[in-house]
Amino acid sequence: GRKLGGYRGTSLTRKAREAGRTSQVERANARAADLAPVIAELQAQGVRTLSAIARALTERRIPRPRGGTNWSAKQVARTVARLQ
Numbered sequence: 001g002r003k004l005g006g007y008r009g010t011s012l013t014r015k016a017r018e019a020g021r022t023s024q025v026e027r028a029n030a031r032a033a034d035l036a037p038v039i040a041e042l043q044a045q046g047v048r049t050l051s052a053i054a055r056a057l058t059e060r061r062i063p064r065p066r067g068g069t070n071w072s073a074k075q076v077a078r079t080v081a082r083l084q
Contacts, residue, residue, distance in 0.1 A: 031065045032082035038062065039080065050076045 012020075035057075042056050050073035057071040064071060065079075 028065065029082055032079045035062070035079055036083050039076075039083075049073075050080075 038057070038060075039053060042053055047053055047056050053076045054071035054073050057076070058069055061069045062071075063069055064075060
């Protein structure tokens with residue numbers, strides 16, 4: 001086998017790493033804001049637990065932030081935490 005990973009001839013500066021992290025946070029916050037009305041609607045219908053919300057999002061085939069449609073309670077928890 002071949003060893004994977006390692007030094008590729010360049011490394012990111014601190015400023016580039018911070019810019020990348022800022023971009024990731026902004027995208028995650030925007031996605032959470034997009035999902036806020038759906039989660040609020042589910043909660044108004046009596047869907048309270050994180051697992052139940054995850055099932056409802058999966059049933060509605062709402063895509064997860066990184067693709068796919070099978071939501072987990074942990075993903076819902078992270079999304080709700082971003083809304084607070």
